[in-house]
Amino acid sequence: MAEQPLIFARGLVKRFGDFTAVDGIDLSVAPGEAFGFLGPNGAGKSSTMRMIGCVSLPTAGELRILGMDPARQGPAIRARLGVCPQLDNLDPDLTVEENLITYARYFGMPRGLARRRAAELLEFVRLADRAGGKVEPLSGGMKRRLTIARALVNEPDIVLLDEPTTGLDPQARHLLWERLFQLKRRGVTLVLTTHYMDEAEQLCDRLVVMDGGRIVAQGSPRALIAEHSTPEVVELRYGQESPAEVAVKLAGVGRRVDALPDRVLVYAEDGDAAAAQAHERGPAPASVLVRRSTLEDVFLHLTGRTLVD
Amino acid sequence: MAAVGDARGARPVSPASTLAVLERALTVYRRVWRGSVFSGFLFPVMFLVAFGIGVGGRVGQVGGVDYLAWIVPGVLAATAFQTAVGECAFPVFGDFRWTRAYHAMRATPVRVGDMVAGWLLYIVVRVEIATAAFLLVSALFGALRSPWAPLTPLVCALVALAAAAPMMGVAARVEHDGWFALVFRFVVIPSTLFGGVFFPVERLPAVVRPLAWLSPLWHGAELNRAATLGGVPPWPVAAHLGVLVAFAAAGAVLAWRCFSRRLED
Secondary structure (H helix, E strand, O other), X not given: OOOOOOEEEEEEEEEEOOEEEEEEEEEEEOOOOEEEEEOOXXXXXXXXXXXXXXXXXXXXXXXXXXXXXXXXXXXXXXXXXXXXXXXXXXXXXOEHHHHHHHHHHHOOOOHHHHHHHHHHHHHHOOOHHHOOXXXXXXXXXXXXXXXXXXHOOOOOOEEEEEOOOOOOOHHHHHHHHHHHHHHHHOOXXXXXXXXXXXHHHHHOOEEEEEEOOEEEEEEOHHHHHHHHOOOEEEEEEOOOOOHHHHHHHOOOOOOEEEEOOOOEEEEEOOHHHHHHHHHHHOOOOOEEEEEEOOHHHHHHHHXXXXXXX | OXXXXXXXXXXXXXXXXXXXXXXXXXXXXXXXXXXXXXXXHHHHHHHHHHHHHHHHHHHOEEOOEEHHHHHHHHHHHHHHHHHHHHHHHHHHHHHHHOOOHHHXXXXXXXXXXXXXXHHHHHHHHHHHHHHHHHHHHHHHOOOOOOOOHHHHHHHHHHHHHHHHHHHHHHHHHOOOOHHHHHHHHHHHHHHHHHOOOOOOHHHOOOOOHHHHHOXXXXXXXXXXXXXXXXXXXXXXXXXXXXXXXXXXXXXXHHHHHHHHHHHOO
């Protein structure tokens, strides 16, 4: 028999008045999995996360977290979750260390244990030297790491991360990914939302692509690329000619040709061969880039839109 | 309205979580307590000097005692009242709007009832510190005339709960902090001026007297006065206490609803 899923949803719906944020999604997250929600702003990722975090009740459908019903066992479920919200809500009136200890006390942890746990976690997120300092002077990346440490204080079964690296500089993002990867290796179940492809590819074993409140595709990053894209993509930019006109001339090159406002994408098994063909059939491109397919291409193919404008 | 994710019929408050919320408030307070205790001393001393000695020197006696001794119990209740309203205005509003501390608690096993109860306990702690400071100063001025005077901290705690609970509801409900200026202008200041703190409400025209009865401050001031001067309050003690308890209970329900609504999404 398969292990019981930590998160299970069927026909999950969230409506705010007339607006349907989540429109009947099915999910199942297994223990130890790193699971991602990928989609543009407004796709319904955060609404789904809030329902999983038991701070927002489903309008319809079935939802089970750790085998329990959020409508009736909210506090018991929340006791076993770690939440890193999209908006930082660290306590600016407390020190870095006090933020962790105070939060541990919300979970009923004894003071001494809370203190030890806080010290361990500050070590883990590399903020031990800031323990006695204020929160306000910390950089964005440090605050996010502190929020993640806070989410781990109760040794949760599931860690929920809502856009964990949005707004961080590349260096801060890489440090954060590395720490999250460590957690993953320890077997912590991670559920995260992101609109960054590289983040999803780096961290997620499995993900769902959301658009307009629905799940439009799911699988591992590699399987999604294999299913919805080609191994390679050629990006062609032109001087005078509009990408739409060029795309018509290039029809038949590779497996598929897409025109974006600023470039033409040719999806192909062999990028170099397709680039050569494009040279013969169309006008001379101003620039040619052959690259591997990414989740961005999957998303573009599935929704007709790019993820980050 | 049921709070999100809390079982219907489940206890709305858990003692451990409530204490954790109180602990957080006290941890923040620990940074500023020196200043607040200092102003806790300064405020009553200024009042007693200005009104008790300055004004009292011209007023003479009220109700058979010198004016200073007459206003001490009222100012004591007013201190509790104002501290409670003040600590439930910007601090509560800010913990929803600026620090989002309540949203942080919401992600943990802490329930809305714990948030409300924990903050009310904190208010009681604050008010008791202010009351103790005031009582000490009053005793030095010789204004405590009855062995019942040690009951005043209990009355002040009730006044604080009666004022704090509804104010928490307001602070959770309003969209702009501009509302607080209105609360101070139209509730706190009139209560302090006309709620039996500086002169007996019997001096007011009969038609407006019931307005004073509506303020928890008047009930607290009269109970305190009975305790420090050894007299009998205008209403039966149980009636005064009943009004204060009713304000606290109705306020707590209001606060619970407003908190639940603010945290719902």
